[in-house]
Amino acid sequence: MHGCIVVADDDPTVVSLVKMRLGMAHYTVVTAEDADQALAMVHAREPVAVILDVQMPGGGGLSVLSKIKADPKTSGLPVMMLTGERNAETVLQAMDAGADDYMVKPFLPDALLERVSRLVNKAGKAHTPATWEI
Numbered sequence: 001m002h003g004c005i006v007v008a009d010d011d012p013t014v015v016s017l018v019k020m021r022l023g024m025a026h027y028t029v030v031t032a033e034d035a036d037q038a039l040a041m042v043h044a045r046e047p048v049a050v051i052l053d054v055q056m057p058g059g060g061g062l063s064v065l066s067k068i069k070a071d072p073k074t075s076g077l078p079v080m081m082l083t084g085e086r087n088a089e090t091v092l093q094a095m096d097a098g099a100d101d102y103m104v105k106p107f108l109p110d111a112l113l114e115r116v117s118r119l120v121n122k123a124g125k126a127h128t129p130a131t132w133e134i
Helices: 012-024 035-045 060-070 088-097 109-125
Strands: 003-008 027-032 049-052 079-083 101-104
Touching: 003 012, 003 035, 012 027, 012 109, 027 035, 035 049, 035 060, 049 060, 049 109, 060 079, 060 088, 079 109, 088 101, 101 109
Parallel strands: 003 027, 003 049, 049 079, 079 101
Antiparallel strands: none
16 A cells, blocks of 8 residues: 545545546545635644635635644645636635645546655655656
8 A cells, every 4th residue: 555645525426437437546545525624634643735715614725724834733634626617816816825736636547646646755755846747
């Protein structure tokens, strides 16, 4: 196994697709439907990465991202935003809050795996933000 990844999205189709593709690559995937569940999973599971939707119940992904990056215990954790939000303002908010990558839905499952693997590998060496390809 490559480690645990927390996926927070309230769309069951997206969650199934992400879980299937990352699971095929030997990641353990735990899921959350809202912001509170996502934070609880991050603290309980010690994941190697987190994937967040911008819009979800309980405060949204940007709120979760800010809390992850503000906590010294989780600040180095790579976080990818996986969302339908394409506007520049949201992308800038995510960057300012510390997102390591931003991928827009719909997405290719293999591209998602490649980018998640890159984040996990970089975090294992020295945490540096990934290249932003929207």
